Amino acid sequence: xxxxxxxxxxxxxxxxxxxxxxxxxxxxxxxxxxxxxxxxxxxxxxxxxxxxxxxxxxxxxxxxxxxxxxxxxxxxxxxxxxxxxxxxxxxxxxxxxxxxxxxxxxxxxxxxxxxxxxxxxxxxxxxxxxxxxxxxxxxxxxxxxxxxxxxxxxxxxxxxxxxxxxxxxxxxxxxxxxxxxxxxxxxxxxxxxxxxxxxxxxxxxxxxxxxxxxxxxxxxxxxxxxxxxxxxxxxxxxxxxxxxxxxxxxxxxxxxxxxxxxxxxxxxxxxxxxxxxxxxxxxxxxxxxxxxxxxxxxxxxxxxxxxxxxxxxxxxxxxxxxxxxxxxxxxxxxxxxxxxxxxxxxxxxxxxxxxxxxxxxxxxxxxxxxxxxxxxxxxxxxxxxxxxxxxxxxxxxxxxxxxxxxxxxxxxxxxxxxxxxxxxxx
Amino acid sequence: xxxxxxxxxxxxxxxxxxxxxxxxxxxxxxxxxxxxxxxxxxxxxxxxxxxxxxxxxxxxxxxxxxxxxxxxxxxxxxxxxxxxxxxxxxxxxxxxxxxxxxxxxxxxxxxxxxxxxxxxxxxxxxxxxxxxxxxxxxxxxxxxxxxxxxxxxxxxxxxxxxxxxxxxxxxxxxxxxxxxxxxxxxxxxxxxxxxxxxxxxxxxxxxxxxxxxxxxxxxxxxxxxxxxxxxxxxxxxxxxxxxxxxxxxxxxxxxxxx
Numbered sequence: 001x002x003x004x005x006x007x008x009x010x011x012x013x014x015x016x017x018x019x020x021x022x023x024x025x026x027x028x029x030x031x032x033x034x035x036x037x038x039x040x041x042x043x044x045x046x047x048x049x050x051x052x053x054x055x056x057x058x059x060x061x062x063x064x065x066x067x068x069x070x071x072x073x074x075x076x077x078x079x080x081x082x083x084x085x086x087x088x089x090x091x092x093x094x095x096x097x098x099x100x101x102x103x104x105x106x107x108x109x110x111x112x113x114x115x116x117x118x119x120x121x122x123x124x125x126x127x128x129x130x131x132x133x134x135x136x137x138x139x140x141x142x143x144x145x146x147x148x149x150x151x152x153x154x155x156x157x158x159x160x161x162x163x164x165x166x167x168x169x170x171x172x173x174x175x176x177x178x179x180x181x182x183x184x185x186x187x188x189x190x191x192x193x194x195x196x197x198x199x200x201x202x203x204x205x206x207x208x209x210x211x212x213x214x215x216x217x218x219x220x221x222x223x224x225x226x227x228x229x230x231x232x233x234x235x236x237x238x239x240x241x242x243x244x245x246x247x248x249x250x251x252x253x254x255x256x257x258x259x260x261x262x263x264x265x266x267x268x269x270x271x272x273x274x275x276x277x278x279x280x281x282x283x284x285x286x287x288x289x290x291x292x293x294x295x296x297x298x299x300x301x302x303x304x305x306x307x308x309x310x311x312x313x314x315x316x317x318x319x320x321x322x323x324x325x326x327x328x329x330x331x332x333x334x335x336x337x338x339x340x341x342x343x344x345x346x347x348x349x350x351x352x353x354x355x356x357x358x359x360x361x362x363x364x365x366x367x368x369x370x371x372x373x374x375x376x377x378x379x380x381x382x383x384x385x386x387x388x389x390x391x392x393x394x395x396x397x398x399x400x401x402x403x404x405x406x407x408x409x410x411x412x413x414x415x416x417x418x419x420x421x422x423x424x425x426x
Numbered sequence: 427x428x429x430x431x432x433x434x435x436x437x438x439x440x441x442x443x444x445x446x447x448x449x450x451x452x453x454x455x456x457x458x459x460x461x462x463x464x465x466x467x468x469x470x471x472x473x474x475x476x477x478x479x480x481x482x483x484x485x486x487x488x489x490x491x492x493x494x495x496x497x498x499x500x501x502x503x504x505x506x507x508x509x510x511x512x513x514x515x516x517x518x519x520x521x522x523x524x525x526x527x528x529x530x531x532x533x534x535x536x537x538x539x540x541x542x543x544x545x546x547x548x549x550x551x552x553x554x555x556x557x558x559x560x561x562x563x564x565x566x567x568x569x570x571x572x573x574x575x576x577x578x579x580x581x582x583x584x585x586x587x588x589x590x591x592x593x594x595x596x597x598x599x600x601x602x603x604x605x606x607x608x609x610x611x612x613x614x615x616x617x618x619x620x621x622x623x624x625x626x627x628x629x630x631x632x633x634x635x636x637x638x639x640x641x642x643x644x645x646x647x648x649x650x651x652x653x654x655x656x657x658x659x660x661x662x663x664x665x666x667x668x669x670x671x672x673x674x675x676x677x678x679x680x681x682x683x684x
Contacts, residue, residue: 363483369521371505372481372514373535373591380506381533387525387574394525394574 014343021099021157022123025116028173052080067319102159105192106220108248115244118190118218124155131158135196142169142204148177149210153186160191162199162227169404171411174207174215174235187213192220195227199253202404205243206411207235209265209418217243223290226252230259232393234412237264237275237304244280249290256283260296261392261412263385263419264304266333274303275336281310283323285351291322297392301383302333311343312353319350328358330388332381382420389416432497434459434599434630442479442490446503448489449475450655455632457599462631466668467654468676473634474518476654477603481515482508489652496598510542512598516588516605522576528587529571532557536594560593564620582613589620600624601632606640618643638672641665 099122106118133139147154162168174187194199207215215238221229233243247256264275283292298306308327329338342355362384370380393412435457442450442464449472457463460681467473469678480493482505493500495511503511523531536556539549548556553612561568566586576584585605592600602621606614621647633640633648641648653676654660661667671679 131550181503260556330644366521368481368483368505370523370531372517373531374506374538375535375594377504379534382479383526383531384523387523391525391574393460412534 003359019082019123021103021119024103025123027424028116030116030413032186035081059219095423099157101194102157102162102190102192105159105194105222106190106218108220108222112344113291115218115246116183117188117216118157118192118220118246121155121188121190121218122157124153125157129158130161131168131170132161133163133168133199135163136165136251137163138167139169140403142171142407143409144171144173146173146175147187147189148175149185149187149215153188156187156189158189158191160193160201162193164196164200164224165198166196167200169202169204171204171404171407173204173411174210174213174238176208176210176213184212187215189216190218190220193229195221195223195229195254197227199224200228201230202408203231204228204404204408204411205231205233205235205300206415207233207238207241207262208415209236213238213241215241217241217255219243219245219247221245221247221256223247223249223251223254223256223288226253226255227251228255228257230257232408232412233258233260233262233279234389234408234415236415237262237277240276242278242280245282247281247283247292249283249285249292250287252287252289254287254290256292256294258292258294258296259392260298260381261389261415262297262306263389263415264301264306264336265419266301266303274301274305276305276307278307279309281308281325283310283312283325284321285312285314285318285321288318289320292324293322294325295392296327297330297389298328298338299330299332300336300338301419302335304333304336306336306338308338308340308357310341310344310355312355313345314351315350316347318348321348321351321353323351323353325355326357328388329360331359331361332385364372386420388415430489433457433494434461434496435632436492436494436497437480437495440476440493441489442475442477443487443489444475448478448581449488449657453491453658455652455656457594457630459598459630460625460627462625462633462644463650463651463652464648464668464670465652465654465659466633466638468636468680470559471655472657473654474603475657477601477634478517480508481505481513482531482542485541487581490647493595509595509597510539514592514595514597514600516592516600516602517605518604520576520577520588522574523578526575528573528575531575532571532591532594535591539595543661545584560590563623564589564593566590566620577622582606582610582617583615585609585613586620589617590621592624599630599632601634603634604636605633606635606637614639616645619645622646638668653679654663 037045102122103119131143147156193201223229237240249256258281260279262277264277266274279296281294292312294310296308300306306329310325310327312323312325314321314323325342327342331338336360340357342357344353344355346353366384367380370383371377375383433456435455436454437453440450440453441448453476465473475486479488488501495513498511500508513619533548533553536553540547557571564586570579570583570587576587581586605617609617618640628644649663650662651667652659652662
């Protein structure tokens with residue numbers, strides 16, 4: 001049985017607050033077999049494989065995380081090491097005061113689910129940090145943070161705090177190492193976001209393809225009155241990727257929008273397992289007129305394994321809530337899988353909620369239609385798949401001067417280009 | 427319309443099966459450049475099968491006969507190669523493709539054609555000018571080109587979008603499969619006018635329909651009308667045959683032909 005204490009020992013030399021986070025994670029423990037059956041991903045088993053096959057790397061990596069890091073690994077803000085970054089006006093980085101409020105937000109958002117990874121991140125991350133935008137400040141330049149997947153584990157914990165009326169665009173990027181490594185390792189990040197009244201955060205989660213990557217992301221969101229959080233997730237998948245989002249819509253008129261456009265590339269050969277991606281979205285509507293709109297679109301290549309689990313819970317008294325949740329998957333191979341479980345739990349009458357799932361393969365009629373207009377078969381397949389994924393962002397207003405939208409679209413197009421240039425679509 | 431000696435479309439003794447069942451049972455049809463032919467027939471007679479066989483849809487197997495487009499054997503070509511050869515199939519139910527912008531799609535197919543013709547591709551602005559000209563000629567609402575391909579289009583809008591594609595691709599032969607289905611009277615007149623405006627001395631048409639009303643809406647009568655039954659053409663004539671059909675019904679004329 002793999003346990004967290006073995007995987008991530010608290011050890012000596014840790015700051016007491018980080019040690020506390022790690023102890024809390026260890027107390028929570030890894031999801032049990034029963035939890036994993038519900039989640040379908042078998043995380044404990046996969047972690048055990050990761051550790052047994054890379055035990056020396058993990059041990060070495062952990063030392064490096066505590067003592068320093070490889071040159072191209074770790075956390076980079078605007079291309080520079082985060083500690084040395086010169087701050088833009090209105091943005092405050094603070095690495096000292098992160099743990100306690102981070103843990104508090106994670107605990108509040110968790111809804112009783114067992115997800116120790118954000119706490120592990122808080123315990124082990126050398127660079128836990130706070131992005132704080134003061135009241136009324138609007139940061140126009142998107143803040144870009146890159147987590148590089150190298151041969152050692154990377155843990156990152158980030159607390160984002162938007163005071164009343166503040167605005168921030170954040171790009172959170174998972175990228176392969178610039179110098180090839182013998183094997184990729186774990187990236188584990190936790191993002192705790194506290195959006196104050198009237199604030200707005202736009203977040204791009206861009207996961208570039210790391211064929212052997214193992215990425216665990218945990219998002220804990222708290223939205224105050226009329227706060228808005230808009231998230232776009234795009235990427236080509238990893239060997240294992242899991243994103244768990246817990247959102248509390250505490251303020252009336254608050255709004256959460258999540259758009260996923262993910263493509264799981266084909267296994268490179270018959271010996272290789274395909275990409276695994278799991279998205280778990282749990283949204284709790286506590287306040288009147290709070291709204292959530294969740295749409296995940298996933299194209300799954302050969303041997304790919306896609307899982308979507310969404311749950312919207314409308315608390316008693318949360319009237320006039322609007323909650324919509326949809327997962328659509330496009331299977332590109334007979335060996336591609338998609339499992340979906342959208343759920344609603346409604347404890348108040350006066351609400352408008354919907355949930356839906358659609359899983360399909362490439363429709364021969366559609367391909368024939370495009371080919372009859374002169375597109376060759378590969379181009380027709382690419383057009384259908386690209387269109388399928390682009391639909392996730394088509395309701396975005398495109399403003400030339402909007403750097404965030406431009407970068408989000410560029411990330412999606414890069415992801416599409418990488419996907420359609422390989423495997424099933426060639 | 428001018429006539430050339432080599433037909434644009436020549437179908438000879440065509441037999442075809444779908445899932446092992448013989449649907450086409452000896453189709454003979456010859457269409458000259460600039461001609462418009464109309465194929466009429468009852469449900470299940472094999473009209474749509476003929477269009478699918480012409481366009482090369484998977485699952486339709488030619489067991490005998492041949493199809494020549496400008497003398498080129500279509501049977502050995504893929505659907506896209508048939509399009510490149512100059513065949514255009516206007517669908518009864520055009521597919522809707524989520525996320526694929528109509529303009530992007532149209533520019534891709536037009537630039538693909540230009541590339542095959544050795545011409546420079548059109549940049550987005552130049553293409554938009556061409557597109558607007560064609561839209562004005564049809565005419566069709568301009569907002570349709572800003573939407574995704576056929577997504578949320580009404581029946582009439584889909585048919586106009588098919589005509590727009592026809593106009594941009596400039597085929598040698600346009601086969602329009604039940605273009606009048608699902609259209610109200612005004613939409614039918616609009617589509618019929620749009621079809622008429624696409625006629626040229628070089629371009630031929632094969633219109634497939636159940637009803638005489640499409641023929642009545644055309645500004646110029648078709649050159650030939652064929653009655654299709656039991657997988658083949660059983661009777662041919664001029665536009666008056668369609669009027670006769672409207673009065674007497676399929677059963678009477680098909681029995682008479684037998």
